[in-house]
Amino acid sequence: MPALTTVPDAQRPTGKFITEYVLPRWEQLNSFRSLLRHSRMMALMLRRRRVHVHQVQGIIAAYLFNGETVGGQYGRLTTLVSDQAFEACHSKSLARRYFAAAGLPVPEGRSFSADQKGAAADLISGTGPWVMKPDAARHSRGVSFGVTESTFEAAWAGAVEANPRSAAQVMIEQFQDAISLRFYVVGSMVQAVAARVPLFVVGDGTSSLRQLLAASFEARQVNPLLRITLPEISQGLLGSSGRSLDEVPGPHELVLLSEDGNLRLGGIPVDVTEAVHPALNDLAVSAAHAIPGLGAAGVDLLTPDVGSTEDAVVLDADAWSNTRMHRYPALGRPRRAGAIAAAEQILLRAKYWDKPVLPPESQDPDDD
Known part of the structure; x- marks a missing residue:
């Protein structure tokens, strides 16, 4: 057993999620004809809203609307994120203090x-x-x-x-022995939610972990996002699992080989936007609002059950969040809403950022 827990993997929260949401659909992994980068998707969504993306240098771009600069981006970081929010998202401890100050549960x-x-x-x-x-x-x-x-x-x-x-x-x-969820939050709305499922295999009683991983990685080739993020099969990939690549799991034995759902460590994203409890959405939005000026970000929560907020905690916020895990999930419905909502927010700022909240005739001249 892993040192983290003595509970069999199939009985742990992530193991139960895999049994219920992943294994019954494993033979129907999502396939896609092409894979767009996050920045490319954002540019397309902005162009449809008459916001021109002008590439300045390298990964730096400016947003132009009616000939005026109304924002920009640095890589995946856009002007929907304030300097204060950028600083907070660059430091896990600082972000954690913002969450705690807002009264949110944290590890x-x-x-x-x-x-x-x-x-x-x-x-x-x-x-x-x-x-x-x-x-x-x-x-x-x-x-x-x-x-x-x-x-x-x-x-x-x-x-x-x-x-x-x-x-x-x-x-x-x-x-925290829990399921890792990534919420993509824009403004005051959750646009998509993905469970970040860590590396796992199911034993057949005769194949080694190395062989099971090879078969799993071969099945993932149908999904372009999974294909380009596949890690090399090595002993280091097994992390803190305490397992060996030559080990042979028993028939139907679920084995969690990692605790980290990062795609480059063998994790897979599973869309659970419609499955999560509404209160978890509220918690994710509250976490984004706890950091001033965080207009668009990925918010990470840990919860033992996607249908409950009991023992759920806020883990992190990522201003550089990539929407590709939501657009190209391994399983579940693809979601484009994240890039669309971010483009809409940029357009709204372009139109109304410098406009008065009240019409001029309704303002009291003595207010000055």
């Missing part, structure tokens, strides 16, 4: 600077299991699950090294 844990290694080690020696992550790194770099006293040194070194800023902190939090 228990602490942040440590690079010179507080001893204090961090003392925390690890207490009740766990623990997850260690760099404060400012992205794409799951430097994240370790199931950290113990014996693995602390390697996990700490990995988290510190992955931080893009030398002064950035390291977060240590208690592991």
